[in-house]
Amino acid sequence: AQSVTQLGSHVSVSEGALVLLRCNYSSSVPPYLFWYVQYPNQGLQLLLKYTSAATLVKGINGFEAEFKKSETSFHLTKPSAHMSDAAEYFCAARSAGNKLTFGGGTRVLVKP
């Protein structure tokens, strides 16, 4: 069965610093991969998705993620954190039947 691991349940970054959120998936066949963001008291919003068209995927709000098959990873980055980036981020992998398997989530705290 597919599994998705997000390293670090909490990440603290300073405003203006690099944001790096790690995601690894278990499938031997690269699945479709997604990053979602959840702002406080809101639902999940799609940040970006990997569709095999390109290994570097650009999303909304300045985020991007790089697919690395050799490392079975899909890490999310943003060069310069803003206070508005404080949220919880979820990595998800799609398997057969369009079932999404989610990682445990990483909560990002941005310090002024």
Next chain:
Amino acid sequence: DADVTQTPRNRITKTGKRIMLECSQTKGHDRMYWYRQDPGLGLRLIYYSFDVKDINKGEISDGYSVSRQAQAKFSLSLESAIPNQTALYFCATSDPREPTDTQYFGPGTRLTVL
């Protein structure tokens, strides 16, 4: 207006009560899903429906049931609520005609079972 709506947004109930959570969508998507979110566990799939006549169990369906009343409506029921069903519940929709069949989420329902 939001494409995927959920009612109620918050609900407090007591053990043993029957609860229904409702989801409606205006996206015209055939596929609908119910998830629950627990801290540290991400979202887990409860039930999903690929069309009005199709209902499938997800990984944690015990204690839950669903009804797909129309393409736009998908309800989740807890027949006899218990405290460990306290969680944040999300509905999602997707369109299989879209290449990645991306799922789009509602705002969530926070359910507390006392």
